[in-house]
Amino acid sequence: MRGMTIIKNVNMLGVKLSNITLTDGANTVIDAEGRIAFPSFFDMHIHLENALSLRETGENDSGTLNEAVERWAKIRDSLSVEELKNRIKKALILEIFNGVTHVRNHADTCSKNINSVKASLEVKEEMKDFVDIQVVAFPEQGIFNCNEDEFKRAVEISDIIGGKPDGEDNEDLGKKHLELISSLSLKLNKSIDSHIDQGDEPTRFSEYLLGLRNGHIALSHLTSIHSDNDEYVSRLIRLIKKRNASVISSPLTTVFLNGRFDKYPKRRGLTRIKQLLSEGVNVALGHDDFQNPFFPFGFGDIIQALWLAVLMEQANLKDAEVWIDLITRNAEIEWTLSTSFKPSEDIVILDAKSLREQLSTLSPRFMVIRKGKIIAYSNRSGEVFLNDSKINPYDLIA
Numbered sequence: 001m002r003g004m005t006i007i008k009n010v011n012m013l014g015v016k017l018s019n020i021t022l023t024d025g026a027n028t029v030i031d032a033e034g035r036i037a038f039p040s041f042f043d044m045h046i047h048l049e050n051a052l053s054l055r056e057t058g059e060n061d062s063g064t065l066n067e068a069v070e071r072w073a074k075i076r077d078s079l080s081v082e083e084l085k086n087r088i089k090k091a092l093i094l095e096i097f098n099g100v101t102h103v104r105n106h107a108d109t110c111s112k113n114i115n116s117v118k119a120s121l122e123v124k125e126e127m128k129d130f131v132d133i134q135v136v137a138f139p140e141q142g143i144f145n146c147n148e149d150e151f152k153r154a155v156e157i158s159d160i161i162g163g164k165p166d167g168e169d170n171e172d173l174g175k176k177h178l179e180l181i182s183s184l185s186l187k188l189n190k191s192i193d194s195h196i197d198q199g200d201e202p203t204r205f206s207e208y209l210l211g212l213r214n215g216h217i218a219l220s221h222l223t224s225i226h227s228d229n230d231e232y233v234s235r236l237i238r239l240i241k242k243r244n245a246s247v248i249s250s251p252l253t254t255v256f257l258n259g260r261f262d263k264y265p266k267r268r269g270l271t272r273i274k275q276l277l278s279e280g281v282n283v284a285l286g287h288d289d290f291q292n293p294f295f296p297f298g299f300g301d302i303i304q305a306l307w308l309a310v311l312m313e314q315a316n317l318k319d320a321e322v323w324i325d326l327i328t329r330n331a332e333i334e335w336t337l338s339t340s341f342k343p344s345e346d347i348v349i350l351d352a353k354s355l356r357e358q359l360s361t362l363s364p365r366f367m368v369i370r371k372g373k374i375i376a377y378s379n380r381s382g383e384v385f386l387n388d389s390k391i392n393p394y395d396l397i398a
């Protein structure tokens with residue numbers, strides 16, 4: 001058909017073969033051969049500005065969060081807004097390639113002149129045809145260890161108020177930190193997404209935040225409940241539900257950073273995703289970091305985060321098929337609860353005929369379609385030569 005791209009045999013949500021027609025001026029027919037498609041992915045927790053910074057920061061020798069923060073902070077303040085923007089854009093290109101067209105970016109309010117926040121907001125506008133971005137004003141080293149006025153200014157221009165009570169010097173300051181972000185939330189009518197209870201030792205910061213008057217809350221990480229006692233966790237989960245708060249987990253980074261002070265048996269620092277879901281809490285996932293001192297691997301593929309969550313939580317195959325919601329439906333619920341700006345309805349076609357196949361091969365995505373245009377494409381191929389025959393290895397697992 002003239003002026004159109006037709007993508008045939010797309011298996012939407014794994015339930016129905018259909019065609020996708022794009023009026024994009026091309027005259028092309030592409031056969032998706034039954035590949036499975038979903039609404040495009042959300043990465044609900046990422047630090048774009050320091051992705052791909054490992055070469056400059058050097059390796060995190062201790063593997064701890066503190067060393068990661070120190071290493072990044074040294075580089076951060078030497079970068080101009082323009083340099084930060086370039087870094088953010090590079091990371092976004094990888095996210096888009098991997099089927100993510102909605103990103104919640106935590107921009108560091110401790111950066112010199114809040115340059116990280118300014119850079120994120122400018123990129124949000126410049127890249128809006130390719131990706132939706134929520135900018136969180138995130139105090140990486142705490143509010144009171146940095147500049148409180150600058151933090152407040154960052155909060156005013158950002159979409160969401162961030163937090164990190166563990167970044168303060170003691171528990172009292174951590175509580176004051178939560179009181180401040182709660183009062184800003186009420187004053188500015190903005191929601192909160194706080195890094196919270198991010199270590200292995202139980203703290204009570206989540207409980208404290210949930211007990212304050214504020215707007216909608218998302219709890220990022222919440223790793224310490226991995227190690228806390230069941231009675232307390234069950235009480236906390238009741239409180240999370242009562243406040244209709246979301247939990248955002250970043251398996252790749254937490255599995256790398258947590259448990260660093262343990263011998264064996266070692267706590268692995270993932271929040272209780274399976275339990276939270278079974279008790280009706282909205283859980284979404286983030287990639288958090290890639291190729292930086294917080295997590296030295298990865299390339300912006302949120303499917304890797306889902307894969308690790310499935311493994312660490314020992315989800316069975318049936319659960320795993322439903323857990324795609326953690327990067328689609330559940331993430332969208334959190335997105336719309338936290339801001340009034342609606343995410344664009346885009347499509348990702350996986351290079352797999354089932355979610356099980358996708359989680360087995362971790363293949364890059366076949367196609368990403370945004371606002372009626374193909375914005376990313378890849379096509380896995382491979383051959384194994386055995387005597388006189390050539391075998392496509394992917395045919396063996398489909």
Ligand SMILES: [Zn+2]
Pocket residue numbers: 045046047106195288
């Ligand atoms: Zn984070």
